[in-house]
Amino acid sequence: MRWIKKDMLGMEARLRELRYSFHVIRRNRLTYASLIFILGLVVVAIIGPFIAPYPEDALGAVHPERAFMPPSSEHFFGTDEAGRDIFSRVLFGTRISLWIGVLVIILTLSIGVPLGVIAGYLGGMLDESIMRVTDMFLSFPPLLLALVISAVLGPSLTNSMIAIAIAWWPWYTRLARGQVISLRERPFIEAARATGVRSLKIMFRHILPNSLTPIIVQASLDFGSVILTAASLSFLGLGAQPPTPEWGLMLSIGRYYFLDHWHYATFPGLAIFVTVLAFNLMSDGLREALSPRLRRF
Amino acid sequence: MVKTLKLRYYVLRRLLLSVLVLLGVCVITFVIARVVPANPAAMWVGTHPTAEQIARARKELGLDQPLHIQFFIYMSKLLNGDLGVSIRTHDKVLNDIASFLPASLELIGTGMLIALMVGIPLGVMSAVKKDSIIDHFSRLFSIGGVSFFVPWLGMMGQLVISKWLGLLPIGDRIDMSVSVFHPIQTMTRFYLIDSLITGNFVAFQSVACHMILPALVMAAYPIGLVTRMTRSSMADILEEDYIRTARAYGLREITIAYRYALKNAIGPTITVLALSFAYSLVETFLIETVFNWPGLGRYAALSITSLDYPAIMGIAMVVAVVYVALNLFVDLVQAYLDPRIRLK
Numbered sequence: 001m002r003w004i005k006k007d008m009l010g011m012e013a014r015l016r017e018l019r020y021s022f023h024v025i026r027r028n029r030l031t032y033a034s035l036i037f038i039l040g041l042v043v044v045a046i047i048g049p050f051i052a053p054y055p056e057d058a059l060g061a062v063h064p065e066r067a068f069m070p071p072s073s074e075h076f077f078g079t080d081e082a083g084r085d086i087f088s089r090v091l092f093g094t095r096i097s098l099w100i101g102v103l104v105i106i107l108t109l110s111i112g113v114p115l116g117v118i119a120g121y122l123g124g125m126l127d128e129s130i131m132r133v134t135d136m137f138l139s140f141p142p143l144l145l146a147l148v149i150s151a152v153l154g155p156s157l158t159n160s161m162i163a164i165a166i167a168w169w170p171w172y173t174r175l176a177r178g179q180v181i182s183l184r185e186r187p188f189i190e191a192a193r194a195t196g197v198r199s200l201k202i203m204f205r206h207i208l209p210n211s212l213t214p215i216i217v218q219a220s221l222d223f224g225s226v227i228l229t230a231a232s233l234s235f236l237g238l239g240a241q242p243p244t245p246e247w248g249l250m251l252s253i254g255r256y257y258f259l260d261h262w263h264y265a266t267f268p269g270l271a272i273f274v275t276v277l278a279f280n281l282m283s284d285g286l287r288e289a290l291s292p293r294l295r296r297f
Numbered sequence: 298m299v300k301t302l303k304l305r306y307y308v309l310r311r312l313l314l315s316v317l318v319l320l321g322v323c324v325i326t327f328v329i330a331r332v333v334p335a336n337p338a339a340m341w342v343g344t345h346p347t348a349e350q351i352a353r354a355r356k357e358l359g360l361d362q363p364l365h366i367q368f369f370i371y372m373s374k375l376l377n378g379d380l381g382v383s384i385r386t387h388d389k390v391l392n393d394i395a396s397f398l399p400a401s402l403e404l405i406g407t408g409m410l411i412a413l414m415v416g417i418p419l420g421v422m423s424a425v426k427k428d429s430i431i432d433h434f435s436r437l438f439s440i441g442g443v444s445f446f447v448p449w450l451g452m453m454g455q456l457v458i459s460k461w462l463g464l465l466p467i468g469d470r471i472d473m474s475v476s477v478f479h480p481i482q483t484m485t486r487f488y489l490i491d492s493l494i495t496g497n498f499v500a501f502q503s504v505a506c507h508m509i510l511p512a513l514v515m516a517a518y519p520i521g522l523v524t525r526m527t528r529s530s531m532a533d534i535l536e537e538d539y540i541r542t543a544r545a546y547g548l549r550e551i552t553i554a555y556r557y558a559l560k561n562a563i564g565p566t567i568t569v570l571a572l573s574f575a576y577s578l579v580e581t582f583l584i585e586t587v588f589n590w591p592g593l594g595r596y597a598a599l600s601i602t603s604l605d606y607p608a609i610m611g612i613a614m615v616v617a618v619v620y621v622a623l624n625l626f627v628d629l630v631q632a633y634l635d636p637r638i639r640l641k
Contacts, residue, residue: 030433030437135321136325139322139621140613140616141575141578141579141616143576144579147582147613148326148329148609148610148613149333151609228446231446232582235448236586236598236602238601251446251449254452255586255587258452262456265449266456269449269450269452270449272449273444273445273446273449276444277440277444284436
């Protein structure tokens, strides 16, 4: 019984904190608007395939008779060189881009965070070796490393996601390690250690949940960059392959036609811009809401 | 005496650390080029290699030897400046890079200059007038700047400014006719500088016009960085006692901001800008492709599309070395300027 009560008390405090953060977010209108926009994007990503006017075009159907049609009530964003409806393709692209973002972040976190927790908690030689390996990775700009790895693995969407995750994990290892070191000597961890709780349990049951906030903020900050990086890889021919309706790839092909058909490149690029902008605005506000130092009272 | 000793000790330690980091860079590129691929020799010679070519490459790269010997061969080639031969251009990768790099450096340099000229005033203004309209605008502006997909920004610039308004050229580094009738004498290989010092004003004008659009696109990302960094460090400095004293003396706010506060706030901005240089070098892969700019970026993009592995690995190596060198440079300059860092 006492267990439950204690947990509920903790829960209440957490809920209060969450409510307060939400209140701070709501006060900042730009952040709030971007949050709503992102929710809208998620909805589009889920129902997009059902509301797209020409779903077969997103999968690569070819209609040469209606190539390069300008935007109209039938084709909101016009059509491309194979007569495919760009609006439908951009809608499908939302799902792909958000999916890339989510998968890459999950992959990155699941490599980076455990390593950081282990390095920070156990210390010693293990810590040294893990951190020296992260240093090696950090001496490359992430986009460059992702490009090179993706080139070696071979051009495909899956390989590009793996490449981005490999280029990105060291940042999370560093972050998690720093958090763990600041928590390691706290009384509640010492108490757990004194009562004979195993190291593994201390690391992942007691320390990890308490160090998640900055990691989540960083992940939300990185979401936009991940989408941009994936688009860059596709633009250079290393990510998604035709006829996938990926935004970066659409721009890469649109590059040859856009001067004569303005609508070709405009809309996929606009989709990338507003998506990344929304994520960047939201995470900027989120950081302010979650870190007490930056809160404006 | 103690001060110089400490500085010397710091420089030595920092140099040694950089050597270690460079060794790490070599390990990673080695693993990516030789260990990850199933058949590295086949990759090294092109898309449709003959059995004989593969056998020759295996011998040349030492792939029939154990891994540590392979690494030794790899390192000795690197230290001799041998990055292999490009599959696409059939020239030595190092020669290719050396001939394409200046065009990219000129583009990045101009972009960075624009970023400083726009970002610093914007950052200062939003720090001085915190939470004002200017501040909100500059926040949106800087977050917007880092949210663009740069190739798209370039393409929109080409569409609106070059195609529709006809103000600037669409791409290339100089007009074909100008380069034929008023050829630039290359000295530094930076066309703007070369054409200026040789008094070739026709060429200078053409080069400058071609530079504006790509340089603006190049600047989009660093402008955001510079603005945010300047704003946050200025905001801290403006709270200091000596600023309050200056205010008490009745100095104008603009004098305080630019003459007294900015001097102490500019450090982090320069650091961020210097560190973003290597990122910009990677961004040229995208921007130079869009603007058909004959620099390292377009060379890299073409190498990537044709899976020219020796060239790709060579470029990665060079960019990583630039990145490490810039980090070192920034740290040393900061240690020289700010004693607190070297005493840590």
